[in-house]
Amino acid sequence: MSTPLTADQFLDALRAEGATVVETGGWRTYNRNAKGPWGPVNGVMIHHTVTKGTDSTVRIVHDGYEGLPGPLCHVMIAKDGTIWTIGWGRTNHAGAGDPDVLAAVVAERSLPPDRVATVDGNAHFYGAECENLGDGSDPWPEAQLLAIEQFAAALCRAHGWTAASVIGHKEWQPGKSDPTFSMDGLRGRIAARLGHGTPRQVPPPSRPQVSLSQLIAAARSNPGMAGTPVTYAGVRTVEAALVDEGLLARTYLDGHYGTTTVSAMSAWQERCGYSGRQPGQAADGIPGRDSLTRLGAKHGFDVVD
Incomplete structure (x- = not known):
C-alpha cells in the first residue's frame, strides 16, 4: 500500500x-x-x-x-x-x-x-x-x-x-x-x-507544432477587421482544424486570423465549455491553452510555449 x-x-x-x-x-x-x-x-x-x-x-x-x-x-x-x-x-x-x-x-x-x-x-x-x-x-x-x-x-x-x-x-x-x-x-x-530498465521508447509521430503566443498575436492583430495574411504557419494549421470541425468555411483556410476565424475559435471554445467574461473563461476567439490543446489533440498538432 x-x-x-x-x-x-x-x-x-x-x-x-x-x-x-x-x-x-x-x-x-x-x-x-x-x-x-x-x-x-x-x-x-x-x-x-x-x-x-x-x-x-x-x-x-x-x-x-x-x-x-x-x-x-x-x-x-x-x-x-x-x-x-x-x-x-x-x-x-x-x-x-x-x-x-x-x-x-x-x-x-x-x-x-x-x-x-x-x-x-x-x-x-x-x-x-x-x-x-x-x-x-x-x-x-x-x-x-x-x-x-x-x-x-x-x-x-x-x-x-x-x-x-x-x-x-x-x-x-x-x-x-x-x-x-x-x-x-x-x-x-x-x-x-x-521488465525493461527504462520505459520502452515509442517513436513520436510527426506532428506540427503551434505556438500559443504567436497564435494569440495573430488573433489580436486586426480586431474587427477581415485580417491580413499572417506568415506564421500555425494559423493555417488551426484554421484547418476548425474547418474539419465544421466551424469555419474552407474558403477561409488562407492564413488570415480575422473576424471569421475569431468567430470559429469562439464557437470551439463554447464547445469546450467556456462562456464567461473573465480572463481564461471567455469564449472570445482568442486562443487559450486548454481549448487549443483540445483542438490539437483531435487534429494532430501540439501546442508549444
Whole structure:
C-alpha cells in the first residue's frame, strides 16, 4: 500500500512512459475527498465507458450522471491514445468490491473470483475510464491499448508495484463486464514494459507544432477587421482544424486570423465549455491553452510555449 502520488508526480510518471496527455481545467483539485478517504492506494483499475466520441466522453466522466456525480475517474483514455486528466483524489469509479480481491492485489498474487461487494474501492484504486461502447464489438485500437499500458505502468513504476496490481472492474465487482479486452493480456504487456530498465521508447509521430503566443498575436492583430495574411504557419494549421470541425468555411483556410476565424475559435471554445467574461473563461476567439490543446489533440498538432 502507498500514499497517493501528487498530481505533478503523476504527470511526470506518465510523460516518462511516453504518454500523450491533455489536462482539463482544475483537475488537480477536482475530487470526492469530502465523501470519504483516498488512500492508501493499492492498485490500478481499468474500466470502459459505454460511450462514443472523445468530447462527449470527457464531459460525461468529468460531470457524472444523475445520482453519480463526477469525477468518475482519474483519467479518460481516448481511442486515439490521448490520456485526458479528469480529477485527482477520490473519484467515483470503483464502487464496492470483493475484499479477497483487494487482499490479492495487495499481495500481488493471482486474483480469486469476485463474489461479494463490501469494500470501498474508490479509496484504494487509481481509475481509468477508456472510451469504448462496451458491446464486445467496438474495437480497441493499438494506440489506445498502448496508452492504457503506459498509464498503468507509470503508476506501477512510481509505486514499485508489479503488473499484478492492475485489475479490471470486472475482476473487482460482481456483475461488471468492463473492460471487454483481456486483462491477462494487458498485465502481460505491463510486465514486459516494467521488465525493461527504462520505459520502452515509442517513436513520436510527426506532428506540427503551434505556438500559443504567436497564435494569440495573430488573433489580436486586426480586431474587427477581415485580417491580413499572417506568415506564421500555425494559423493555417488551426484554421484547418476548425474547418474539419465544421466551424469555419474552407474558403477561409488562407492564413488570415480575422473576424471569421475569431468567430470559429469562439464557437470551439463554447464547445469546450467556456462562456464567461473573465480572463481564461471567455469564449472570445482568442486562443487559450486548454481549448487549443483540445483542438490539437483531435487534429494532430501540439501546442508549444
